[in-house]
Every structure is written in C-alpha cells, then in structure tokens.
Amino acid sequence: MAEKTVLTLGRIRFAVQLVMLFVTVYGSVIVGTYMADKISNALPALSCAYDQMNGGYCVLIPTQHILHHRIGEALVRAQQLTFGMVLPLLMTFLTFFAFFFVIGKAFCGWVCPLGTLQEWIGKLGRRFGIGVRRFVPGDLGNVRRVRPLKWLILLGLVFVLPLATGLGVTPHSLGNPYCDICPSRVATTLLTGNTEQLALRLGDGVSFTLGAIANLLVGFTLVGALALRQPFCRICPLLAFNAVFQRLSPMRLAKPSREKCGSCHICTEACPMDIPEISQQEGRKAYHEECTLCGRCAEYCPQDGVIRLKWGPWSLFSSSRDYYKGRVQRELPDGTVKPLKFVKSAARTTHGAADA
Numbered sequence: 001m002a003e004k005t006v007l008t009l010g011r012i013r014f015a016v017q018l019v020m021l022f023v024t025v026y027g028s029v030i031v032g033t034y035m036a037d038k039i040s041n042a043l044p045a046l047s048c049a050y051d052q053m054n055g056g057y058c059v060l061i062p063t064q065h066i067l068h069h070r071i072g073e074a075l076v077r078a079q080q081l082t083f084g085m086v087l088p089l090l091m092t093f094l095t096f097f098a099f100f101f102v103i104g105k106a107f108c109g110w111v112c113p114l115g116t117l118q119e120w121i122g123k124l125g126r127r128f129g130i131g132v133r134r135f136v137p138g139d140l141g142n143v144r145r146v147r148p149l150k151w152l153i154l155l156g157l158v159f160v161l162p163l164a165t166g167l168g169v170t171p172h173s174l175g176n177p178y179c180d181i182c183p184s185r186v187a188t189t190l191l192t193g194n195t196e197q198l199a200l201r202l203g204d205g206v207s208f209t210l211g212a213i214a215n216l217l218v219g220f221t222l223v224g225a226l227a228l229r230q231p232f233c234r235i236c237p238l239l240a241f242n243a244v245f246q247r248l249s250p251m252r253l254a255k256p257s258r259e260k261c262g263s264c265h266i267c268t269e270a271c272p273m274d275i276p277e278i279s280q281q282e283g284r285k286a287y288h289e290e291c292t293l294c295g296r297c298a299e300y301c302p303q304d305g306v307i308r309l310k311w312g313p314w315s316l317f318s319s320s321r322d323y324y325k326g327r328v329q330r331e332l333p334d335g336t337v338k339p340l341k342f343v344k345s346a347a348r349t350t351h352g353a354a355d356a
C-alpha cells in the first residue's frame, strides 16, 4: 500500500524555498524586471544585485548605497552645517540671550559704544553752548514718524536681503547689507586708529553705494549728535531687535501707576529718546520699545518712587525728590550744562559787540 503523502510544515517550507529561489535568482525572467523590482522593494530579499536575472535588489545594497552616498554625505554636510553655521549661530544667540537676560535693553543705555559716543558728543555740544534740538512736534517733526524706520532696517537689511542673497536672488554684494552701512563699524574702528573702514570699494556699484551710505551715516551720527540726542539710536535695528525680547529680561523700567505722577513731562524732557509715553502712560506702555534703559527719566522725575529701574522684584533705582534736586544743580533735564569758561566769555564778547 502506497504511503500517504503528508503535508508537513517542512514540505511547505521546502516549496516556499523553491519558489523563492526562483524569484530571487531568476525572478526578473519570470515576472519581468519592473514587477520584480516592485516585489523586491515591497519584500526586500537577499538576492544579489550583481545577478542580472534576479527578482530585484538585495536590501543590503540600497542600504549601503543610501548610507554611503546619501546619509553619509548628508551627515558630512550636516556636520559642516552644524560646526560651520548652526553652532556658531546658536552660540551667538545663546550668548546674546544670556547677556540680554541679565541686562536687557540696558545694553543700549550702558554698554553700546555707538550709544556712548553719541551721548558724549552731545555732552561736548552742551559744553560748547550748542542747544539741544528735540524730536518733538513743532521742532524736528514727530518722533513717532521716525520709529518705523528701525523695524524696516531690521527686516530688510538684517533678515530679508541676506537670505535673498543666500538663495541667489540678490547679488553677492548684498550679503551683509546692514554691516556695510553700519556707522558703528566705521566709528569703532576709527577709535582704534584704523581708517580702512572709511574707504569706498570701487568697481562694484552696490558695495560703493553701501559704503557711501555708511560714511554719510557716520558723519550724520557723529556731527548730528552735537545737537540731537542719540540720532542714530532712533533708526538702529539692534534697538528694534532688543525691543522684540524686552519683556523676557528681568531688567526693566517700571512706572506702575500714574497716581503720584504730576504730569510735569520732565521725564520726557530728560529722555534721550524723547519718549512721550514715559510721562503719559503707566504699566507696560510706559516701558516703550524705544527705551534704552538709561534711567534718566527716573533720575529727573521729581516724585518719590514713581519711576523705577528694576531687576526682577528688586528696585535698582527709584525716583526721588531729593535726588532730583541735586541732579538739576549739575545738569538740566534736556542735558543743558554750564558751558566751558572760554565759550562763555566768547559769547559775552560777541553779545557785547552786537549791543555796541
């Protein structure tokens, strides 16, 4: 009697192995290269890529290929990107935020070299008897009309044009447009005795124009500061950049209520940025985006405790009547001081001659 054929697991496996041997070795001959490729992609098989008749490619070859040519190269590019761009950029932003967290916009009022230069030139102007011209209605136009300029410069020259240049939309010479017009670059290098930054780059119209704008701006800033307080600060993109994050820093100006404020406007007169909001508003609105945290408003407010420079919950300086009285002895709120002796005598001589 013939032995009954039993369908064992081993036999099923053998059948599958047989089929798969054909698929993996001769697959493309049976089902066509296109279909074999699709099957192979769906069920990656260990069929050698060097066999021209197989059912597709072994998964190991695209894996190696992808690792070698795609992921490897991408990682090298990512590494180059990480070390060449992301990390330096991150470090720049981290140090900026650490620094910014601690001192906030006091960077402008207390640290920035161009801010300091403008202020000191202004003081020199007062000593030489040059009166202060203010950015207020009826004088040099409304201060509020100038304010949007710093945002336009930040957006256009610090963000949009460098990105457009990186994308190949705008010429290479527009890659650093803000630095190319920055008066701080020229002024601070001049302070070191280096005049190179004043030189105009000939041969490229864009670079020449940007250099010429920088020289005009530095001239306007340094000469204008004799009569105008902080002329460049009003359009400075760093002030706009700082203003975006000013609420993140514990360092701030506080005028919690107007109850004790006498609406005398002395604080606005003392403010080098001519900010009307400090005398007109309270709370968040009193600490304006234009503020450089110089503290002059608090120094000149004659009311006790109305304006404060604060760091977190701590009050660093608080307005007081006694302090105000002492302060105005040395300098009036608008910065007017006693002119130098020889300036006074020269003025007297001129007046005397005119009267005669």
Ligand code: SF4
Pocket: 107, 108, 109, 112, 113, 114, 115, 116, 232, 233, 234, 236, 237, 238, 239, 292
């Ligand atoms: S506004 Fe600009 S130039 Fe003026 S102090 Fe601030 S960073 Fe310096």
Ligand code: SF4
Pocket: 109, 253, 267, 270, 271, 272, 273, 274, 275, 278, 290, 291, 292, 293, 294, 295, 296, 297, 298
């Ligand atoms: S509001 Fe006060 S602290 Fe701010 S810039 Fe004006 S004077 Fe300086």
Ligand code: SF4
Pocket: 260, 261, 262, 263, 264, 265, 266, 267, 268, 278, 279, 280, 300, 301, 302, 303, 306, 307
């Ligand atoms: S100086 Fe003081 S009292 Fe006068 S308007 Fe300013 S905050 Fe008010």
